[in-house]
Amino acid sequence: MSAPPRLFVEPDLEAGIDVPLSADQSHYVLNVMRLETGDSVLLFNGRHGEWQASVGVASKRNASVVPSRQTRPQSAPPDLWLLFAPIKRQRIDLMVEKAAELGVRRLQPVMTERTHVERVNGDRLRAHAIEAAEQCGLLSVPDVGAPQPLASVLTDWPGDRRLLFCDEQGPAPPVLEALRDRARQPWAVLVGPEGGFSASERDLLLALPAAVPVSLGPRILRADTAAVAALALWQAMLGDWT
Numbered sequence: 001m002s003a004p005p006r007l008f009v010e011p012d013l014e015a016g017i018d019v020p021l022s023a024d025q026s027h028y029v030l031n032v033m034r035l036e037t038g039d040s041v042l043l044f045n046g047r048h049g050e051w052q053a054s055v056g057v058a059s060k061r062n063a064s065v066v067p068s069r070q071t072r073p074q075s076a077p078p079d080l081w082l083l084f085a086p087i088k089r090q091r092i093d094l095m096v097e098k099a100a101e102l103g104v105r106r107l108q109p110v111m112t113e114r115t116h117v118e119r120v121n122g123d124r125l126r127a128h129a130i131e132a133a134e135q136c137g138l139l140s141v142p143d144v145g146a147p148q149p150l151a152s153v154l155t156d157w158p159g160d161r162r163l164l165f166c167d168e169q170g171p172a173p174p175v176l177e178a179l180r181d182r183a184r185q186p187w188a189v190l191v192g193p194e195g196g197f198s199a200s201e202r203d204l205l206l207a208l209p210a211a212v213p214v215s216l217g218p219r220i221l222r223a224d225t226a227a228v229a230a231l232a233l234w235q236a237m238l239g240d241w242t
């Protein structure tokens with residue numbers, strides 16, 4: 001028997017309450033998964049863990065679900081952010097999906113001098129993050145911040161957070177060497193645009209005490225590949241893969 005579908009919902013979760021589903025979720029549950037009243041789904045809202053629930057009222061277009069018991073308590077992913085310069089649509093969607101799967105808590109688009117993407121559709125990125133969380137058994141969905149200029153993000157950089165600066169122009173130490181013997185504290189990973197960081201941006205980054213410049217090897221990786229590689233290595237060294 002296939003696993004019940006997992007759905008991210010906003011309302012609080014407790015036994016016996018009626019949780020209405022959105023139009024898209026109702027379509028997915030009723031028409032795609034062809035579930036009927038009484039069939040099982042799993043719910044999570046990023047606050048109250050994961051709950052077993054059953055399809056309650058189902059009309060042609062609208063469904064609601066009723067939680068019955070908590071199946072997993074809420075837990076928080078490691079305190080890891082991904083800062084990324086927006087790239088082309090398909091690649092940015094893929095990067096957001098992979099970063100969510102890899103357990104980031106926050107996705108922060110940063111506008112850089114060589115960013116050629118005018119607009120970032122935050123709602124679409126959030127929808128991709130929710131879908132990744134639903135499919136990968138996550139208990140929370142990463143926040144998606146509104147795009148900000150890199151310089152202002154660095155000016156207000158939080159004192160307790162380290163910044164893993166993926167610096168293909170270097171010289172920078174190999175990432176595993178740079179992460180060895182580091183404290184477990186809040187971190188962020190930064191990847192640049194397809195055109196790379198400008199000289200003045202690199203100066204700003206190298207002057208930031210919290211920044212840890214790293215090399216991801218001798219090949220120039222596409223930004224989305226660099227993000228996945230850096231996040232995976234951070235999780236392996238300092239995250240919840242250890």
Ligand code: SAM
Nearest residue numbers: 166167168191192195196215216219220221226
């Ligand atoms: N400026 C580069 C160029 O020569 O065209 C390409 C930039 S790369 C496509 C996009 C971003 O991925 C970079 O700004 C950097 O953050 C990261 N990146 C790619 N390859 C890397 C490497 N070998 N080491 C560290 N960071 C890398």
